[in-house]
Structure formats: C-alpha cells, structure tokens
Amino acid sequence: MDLKLIKQLILEDKLVRFYQSKAWRSLRINVLERDNYECQECKRQGRVSPAQNVHHIKEVKKHPELALVEDNCEGICIKCHNKEHERLEKYIRKRNPNSSVKSAGEFLCPPGQNFSRFIGERRNGEG
Known part of the structure; x- marks a missing residue:
C-alpha cells in the first residue's frame, strides 16, 4: 500500500x-x-x-x-x-438522554438495571 x-x-x-x-x-x-x-x-x-x-x-x-x-x-x-486513545471516555461519560444509540458497554448491562450503577459495581468489584 x-x-x-x-x-x-x-x-x-x-x-x-x-x-x-x-x-x-x-x-x-x-x-x-x-x-x-x-x-x-x-x-x-x-x-x-x-x-x-x-x-x-x-x-x-x-x-x-x-x-x-x-x-x-x-x-x-x-x-x-x-x-x-481515550476510548474509555465514551463508556464513562453520560449518554445524551435524547440519543437512542447505546455504547458497547451498555449492551453488557442487564435489562432494567441502571447503566452507571452497573459500571460502578464492576469497578468496585461488586458485580
């Protein structure tokens, strides 16, 4: 090339x-x-x-x-x-409430559970 x-x-x-x-x-x-x-x-x-x-x-x-x-x-x-490449920023920042686009991390979050809480539990070793 x-x-x-x-x-x-x-x-x-x-x-x-x-x-x-x-x-x-x-x-x-x-x-x-x-x-x-x-x-x-x-x-x-x-x-x-x-x-x-x-x-x-x-x-x-x-x-x-x-x-x-x-x-x-x-x-x-x-x-x-x-x-x-600061790629994790898109998983940490809050998603635009008007957006229907999910970050890749949100697909790991169980249905009905708050994404921010889900990520916080994973970071703290609770999940």
Whole structure:
C-alpha cells in the first residue's frame, strides 16, 4: 500500500481499509513477534501483559508516511491501547438522554438495571 493511497483513505475517512490491507496485517504480525506478544506500555511500568494490538506511536492520520514503518509501532494490550486513545471516555461519560444509540458497554448491562450503577459495581468489584 503506497503513501498516496493511505493519504486518500485518511481524506475519505476510510482508514479501516488500511487496517484490512495485507501490508498492515503483515507488519502487525512482525511487530507482535518482535515484541514477544508483550505489551510494551505495561513493560515500561514494570508489568507483564499480553499484547493483542499494535499501536502507532505517531498517529497514522498525522504521520501517514510512518504508517508502515515498524519502528513507529509497538505491541500493546487492549487496556493500554484504549487508554492511549481515550476510548474509555465514551463508556464513562453520560449518554445524551435524547440519543437512542447505546455504547458497547451498555449492551453488557442487564435489562432494567441502571447503566452507571452497573459500571460502578464492576469497578468496585461488586458485580
């Protein structure tokens, strides 16, 4: 996959096609093997956990020229990857009461139970 196509995918907001490409999938495996399938962020903090994701150190949207550069990638666990991209914010923030769209976490909440309370119990080890 060439740089011109990566830039085009960014402009069209279709970067998912990049992550489905053979070039990315091959690089991803190489990075995970290089990092022994260990989360590099956890390792920096003295912990050990398995890496399931490969993270671009410099974001693809800002640095498309580094999208397929192995030195710009590291194996990382899901928890660290979500933290890096602040993905958990959408589960923590209150949902717009007029919205019918549910966050992924809300699908785990039993019917009839308050979502915020459900999440709080899980965080406190009560559930």
